[in-house]
Amino acid sequence: MNEQAARHMIVEVGRRLYERGYIAAADGNISVRLEGRRQLLATPTGVCKGFLKPEMLVIVDEEGRKLQGDLNPSSELAMHVTIYRLRPDVNAVVHAHPPVGTGFAASGIPLTKPLVSEVVLTLGCIPLAEYGTPTTEELAQAITPYVPHYDALLLANHGALTYGADLEDAYFKMETLEHFARIALVAHLLGQERPLPPEAVSKLFQIRQRAGRTSPTPSLCQVPTPSGRATEGPANANDRITLTRRQLVDLIAESIEATLAALIDENRSST
Template identity: 55%
Template sequence: MLDEFQIREDIVECGRRLYQKGFVAANDGNISVKIGNDEILATPTGRSKGFLYSDELVKLNHKGDVLEGNSKPSTEILMHLAIYEERPDVRSVVHAHPIYATGFATANIPLADCVLAEIVTTLGSIPIAPYATPSTPELADSIRKIIRHADACLLANHGAVTCGRNVFDAYYKMERVEHFAHIIYVAKMLGGERILSPEEVQKLYQIRETYGTQSHANPGCLACTEDCVGGDCVLYEKKIKTHDSGNTADETRISALIKDIIRTLN
């Protein structure tokens, strides 16, 4: 049986960490935890996540109706509800605007290349959802397809969202996303990251299987071939198109590199 008191304390603690680490500014960001079949605890709207009290949290059902609490839930609650609908295995969702991850999201550069072993073995890769106006049903819909295969996702021109089996799991994924984005930023400053080969990625996927603690979600990456995660890959259609047009994975990478150079020159 879930300990609601402890879960409330954990949400407050993760909110404090989000704020202290600079992953959110002012009243931004939101956290929710599914505590029953049709009961979700969510952070209230208009409050800094750094200074929350556990009795301020709002309890609601899967339709967003408030069951308990004096505040309104976060305006991004529709995105949280969409994730719970798409992913019955998910018990918590965290949304924030960490500087580096949001920088990549704003530049419309997904963190979808396999370059760091820890990311390949945990998140797989980090795709980017198309831009949609925050707090609208369009934003919720924009992530539905991607979140089926990913535990972390960038939101174009907005921020990032992560999900997990409890609030700390979802929060740590947000830390991981931001750490990864920061590393890739530094690597780009140093001349560019080396992308792992499909063979190297396959070996990491095998290690990932033995960890056993990861969710099944894996969005695939630009480096892997059609036999990595196949149709589960969020980039699968793009890869198939590239494949059909006769481009090799190397050609795809070269064209991405050229685009990066042009972007840098501009």
């Protein structure tokens, strides 16, 4: 994409993000890799992205150093630079704070359950990157393990990040992320979550592979192994299982929730 077209497209995407409520005030940032120039075009810091003008955007080099523009580039540009460095196929990055997706991020809950086939096909799943202090290198470090394998991330206690072949692609991935977060929330509130079975997930990932899309980490996206077993459980009952603190808390919470639901059902049936 040439510079002039990229400037107008960033302005348009900023307007969409603001109108949909994915950002507020000076939240969020957007960037595009300029074709054949080893440079990035990025949104400035301290400005509402819903009211951008093409001339407000800033050109930086591949390390994020300002080359051209009256304003300063986003203070979170290190995330963008990291993504472009690790993913040569990516030409645009969008960072926003969509309310429901960010609610999951603030609750420490990744969007990794395969509840909707279209989301598995387009994004695989959406893991949660550890918290990193905004405007620091911590954010870039937090997303680094995930960037090669995923096209959308939740940022713990912060927001969401999507990227793609062009800006339209990156933006629509943000729409998909928030749309799926709403569906996941409704399914949880209804108490009847029914994730796709491992065989169905495996078929969807085979389609992704044929389409040349990223290959998510199996253990995060509940992808079965070639033997047909889901990668979340050990092959032997005597194998040692290692859990993070968050996984242990989630496991205990799910157990308590299931026990309470069973007690409520039992009480209803007895009355």
